[in-house]
Amino acid sequence: MSKPITKAVIPAAGLGTRMLPIARAVPKEMLPIVDRPALSYLVEEAADSGITDILIITGRGKGAMEDYFDYNPEYEAALLARGRDALVEEMRAACNRVNISFIRQKETRGLGHAISCARSFVGNEPFAILYGDDVIFSDTAPVTRQLMDAYHRYGLGVAGVKPVPEALVTRYCSLKAEPIPGSHRDWHVTDMIEKPRPEQIWTNLSILGRVVLPPEIFDILAVTEPGAGGEIQLTDAMKALAQTKGMTAVDFDGERFDLGSKLGLMMANVTRAVRHDEIGEEFKQFLQDFVKTL
Numbered sequence: 001m002s003k004p005i006t007k008a009v010i011p012a013a014g015l016g017t018r019m020l021p022i023a024r025a026v027p028k029e030m031l032p033i034v035d036r037p038a039l040s041y042l043v044e045e046a047a048d049s050g051i052t053d054i055l056i057i058t059g060r061g062k063g064a065m066e067d068y069f070d071y072n073p074e075y076e077a078a079l080l081a082r083g084r085d086a087l088v089e090e091m092r093a094a095c096n097r098v099n100i101s102f103i104r105q106k107e108t109r110g111l112g113h114a115i116s117c118a119r120s121f122v123g124n125e126p127f128a129i130l131y132g133d134d135v136i137f138s139d140t141a142p143v144t145r146q147l148m149d150a151y152h153r154y155g156l157g158v159a160g161v162k163p164v165p166e167a168l169v170t171r172y173c174s175l176k177a178e179p180i181p182g183s184h185r186d187w188h189v190t191d192m193i194e195k196p197r198p199e200q201i202w203t204n205l206s207i208l209g210r211v212v213l214p215p216e217i218f219d220i221l222a223v224t225e226p227g228a229g230g231e232i233q234l235t236d237a238m239k240a241l242a243q244t245k246g247m248t249a250v251d252f253d254g255e256r257f258d259l260g261s262k263l264g265l266m267m268a269n270v271t272r273a274v275r276h277d278e279i280g281e282e283f284k285q286f287l288q289d290f291v292k293t294l
Contacts, residue, residue, distance in 0.1 A: 170197065220241060
């Protein structure tokens with residue numbers, strides 16, 4: 001029986017250069033999807049999956065993340081004075097669902113280096129990683145929960161994947177994988193490569209935003225050399241894990257949005273807005289009327 005998974009790491013230290021010029025002043029993880037920052041959706045997904053402790057890896061100029069998950073006496077006093085007690089409780093609930101810690105990645109040396117900063121937080125336990133650029137909406141189980149369940153089924157590290165267009169595989173990664181008999185979503189992975197050249201592509205399955213890993217990954221990261229972009233790549237460490245112990249890939253049920261891009265942010269906002277309890281119906285009507293003008 002594998003250990004329960006109660007910890008998650010959210011790497012959120014990147015500069016967000018694809019979101020300039022706004023990223024100069026606002027961390028890209030704090031850009032809004034309707035009325036909440038993107039980061040809030042990741043924390044909620046982890047909490048809904050059964051995670052109790054989250055470490056968010058930040059960088060300089062990203063103090064707004066810590067402020068968001070803290071009480072705000074000024075706002076609370078103003079709202080209470082207007083009789084809006086329910087909104088105060090809602091804001092506090094966002095701070096209290098899980099235990100959240102923060103640590104800075106002092107050098108921008110890649111995702112693998114960022115994850116290595118979480119070693120003392122994770123200890124000798126399996127843990128989830130929710131990439132800070134990726135928001136995933138699911139109408140079934142949260143994607144992190146789907147991967148945690150696969151970890152318990154097979155006892156191996158798990159990557160959340162989706163088939164991507166062949167032309168885009170070179171921007172992500174490629175997995176050497178075979179379907180697991182009896183499952184329509186699970187794959188056994190024996191190798192992977194970050195940002196492959198066209199002749200290096202095995203499949204068009206690419207890791208998109210979620211993984212669950214055993215604690216052994218930290219020993220591997222400690223000896224992982226810089227890879228693509230001159231950075232320490234988490235994919236390279238997972239490659240070593242796949243080649244030795246093997247890994248599992250899960251073609252997850254959910255819709256993923258790349259919040260590191262302007263288009264991804266706008267698509268996530270539209271998708272969420274049409275389902276929003278407060279503005280959904282009016283926004284759908286606006287969209288229908290607007291599309292007629294194109």
